[in-house]
Amino acid sequence: xxxxxIRKLDIQFRAETTEDEKMExxxxxxxxxxxxxxxxxEIIAPTAFDDADMSDVVLRYNHNDSFMVLARTRNKSLDLSxxxxxxxxxxxxxxxxxxxxxxxNAIKTELIDKQSFAFTVDEDIYDYxxxxxxxxxxxxxxxxxxxxxxxYNATDVSVARGIKNDEFLAKREEMRKQxxxxxxxxxxxxxLG
Numbered sequence: 001x002x003x004x005x006i007r008k009l010d011i012q013f014r015a016e017t018t019e020d021e022k023m024e025x026x027x028x029x030x031x032x033x034x035x036x037x038x039x040x041x042e043i044i045a046p047t048a049f050d051d052a053d054m055s056d057v058v059l060r061y062n063h064n065d066s067f068m069v070l071a072r073t074r075n076k077s078l079d080l081s082x083x084x085x086x087x088x089x090x091x092x093x094x095x096x097x098x099x100x101x102x103x104x105n106a107i108k109t110e111l112i113d114k115q116s117f118a119f120t121v122d123e124d125i126y127d128y129x130x131x132x133x134x135x136x137x138x139x140x141x142x143x144x145x146x147x148x149x150x151x152y153n154a155t156d157v158s159v160a161r162g163i164k165n166d167e168f169l170a171k172r173e174e175m176r177k178q179x180x181x182x183x184x185x186x187x188x189x190x191x192l193g
Contacts, residue, residue, distance in 0.1 A: 002120035002139055003167045015107035023093040023104040029117045029144040031086040040172065041132040049082045052119070052138040059091045060145040061103055063118055068099040070146070080144070089115070089144050103146060111148070118142040126172060128179040133168065 015025045032046045059071040059078050071078035071091035079090045093100035106112040123137035 002122065004118055004120055004142060005168075015104050021095070023095055023100065024090065025093065025104065025107055025146070026088070026090040027115060028086045029080075029089045029115045032084075035132070041130065043132065043134045044086070045134050045136045046084070048135050048138045049087055049141070050137070053140040054080055057141050058143045059089070060143045061099075061112075062147050063116065063143060063145045068097060070100060070103060078144075080141075087117070087144075106148075107146060112146050114147045116145045116147045118145070121168070124168070126175055128176060133172070 015023065017023060030044055030049075032044055032048070035041050035043045054073060057073045057078060057080060058069045061067045061070065070093055073080060077092050077094075081088045081090075093104050095101060103112065119141050120139040121135055121137070122139035123135075125134045125136060126132070127134070
């Protein structure tokens with residue numbers, strides 16, 4: 001079973017009231033080709049969401065399962081679209097739910113100004129020389145979240161791990177050992193040469 005991963009992004013998004021007084025929040029939950037480094041470098045490829053299961057994605061606050069769901073693709077209060085920049089999120093909150101009003105106002109006043117997403121990885125590419133993981137195919141998108149505390153604030157777009165990705169880290173360690181072993185063999189054969 002694929003392990004669920006979370007990425008938190010330091011991306012500006014906005015809250016606005018529409019002409020018909022609906023509370024909308026919108027912005028990018030994921031951005032393509034924006035390398036981020038935290039132990040190793042990671043990139044989300046433009047193909048990552050091509051076949052991803054986004055049939056029932058919820059908008060949450062801090063990925064918190066016990067907090068009121070803010071929006072959902074299934075009831076069309078959450079719309080997700082992929083363009084050349086990344087995964088764009090547009091959500092309509094309900095003004096008759098206190099938690100929705102609170103989150104909307106926190107976004108409007110920029111108390112909350114970050115996003116995140118939770119997903120599984122079906123395919124990725126690892127480059128030993130640059131210690132870079134490129135995620136090429138996402139299997140399932142579980143949620144997009146508005147978050148108040150990203151892991152890193154050093155860049156405009158920061159990617160962070162909310163849930164340890166032990167599966168990839170173990171795979172990365174094994175791949176690095178194999179490459180180092182091959183290099184050692186080549187060096188030895190060259191000396192014996």
